[in-house]
Amino acid sequence: MAFGKTGIDWRSTVAAVWRSNRHYLKPIVNVDLVDPESLLGIEEQKNAIYKNTENFLRGKASNHVLLWGARGVGKSSLIKAVLTRYHVYGLRMIQIPRDDLHLLQDITDDLHDNQHKFIVFCDDLSFDDGQCDHRQLKGMMEGNLEKPPANILIYATSNRRYLMSNTGVTANLTGKCDEAQDERLSLADRFGLTLNFAPMDEAVYLQIVDRLFKGRGIDPNTLHEEALRFATERGDKSGRIARQFYNHSMI
Missing domain, CATH: 1.10.8 (Helicase, Ruva Protein; domain 3)
Known part of the structure; x- marks a missing residue:
């Protein structure tokens, strides 16, 4: 039996991915459930995201999370490990490509009243000059007339702390930031929990x-x-x- 317009029974499906070409949310049958114990050297980050996720599941105050820093050190794997650890407690995850963020609110509209808690996972979140997709994400996190859904959080990874090129960051720090760069900094500020990943020793x-x-x-x-x-x-x-x-x- 299908539940809601997504056609997904979230009681038996723990994760789904948005397919751009076919324009639908695909249930993931073979989920990459990363073993949390396999992630070494990031204990502080693990503890912080676990605490935030547990608060989310308990209906307590919790934040959108940005994991940023060095490549290949476990940012994406840690988000997958969160699903491994908490899907038995009702956590569900939806991965949406960066290029489809303008559809985010439409994709999640049918989830607001669902009994499950959802993390929207966006991997490698960054924006180059001229891109405006971040505005839809910003609006959903905070800033719309409609109250943000209590059962949805955004967990994103990026190599960039401020989600833009080094040129954009330098321009902002020197007072030469244009409107688009300022919008991206405003989006970065909406991640209440930011976790830095240093290069691996x-x-x-x-x-x-x-x-x-x-x-x-x-x-x-x-x-x-x-x-x-x-x-x-x-x-x-x-x-x-x-x-x-x-x-x-x-x-």
Whole structure:
């Protein structure tokens, strides 16, 4: 039986993704439920987003969340881990591409009276000059005549703290910010919880490598040397690079 115009039974569906070409909300059958224990080196961020999510589920004061910072260190994975941890308590998640944010309010209109709590997940949220899609997101979070829905929060990731290029940030700080840049700063301010992710250090990188190769019987020194060489070739150390190293080694 379908519930609401989305045609999704949220009692048995824990996540859905907006499909732009077909213009519909697709239930996800094979959800990527990331194990929270697999995320290393970000305990402070994990605790903060868990507390916010628990408050949300309990009907207490909670905030929209922006996870920003270095690439490949677990921002998107942490949001997936939130779903892993809390979907049994009624949490549901909808992923909407950045380019379809202008449809956000239409997509979520049918969810306001749903018994479940929903997190709208937007990955890699940033805007270049001339883009205006952020205005719809800003309006839903705060600023419309209509009161924001109590059962919907926005969790977004970005490499940029202020959701715009470094040029835009510099212009704002020097007093040369144009109207579009000011709008994007206003959007960033609407995320009541902002979590910074610093570049991953070598020790955490190697801990992730050890976890991935656990039980493989590989000499630790040799493994670490190869893992560090692999990371140096790619110019970065991160959880993403560690998984790529593992996949490369298994070929």
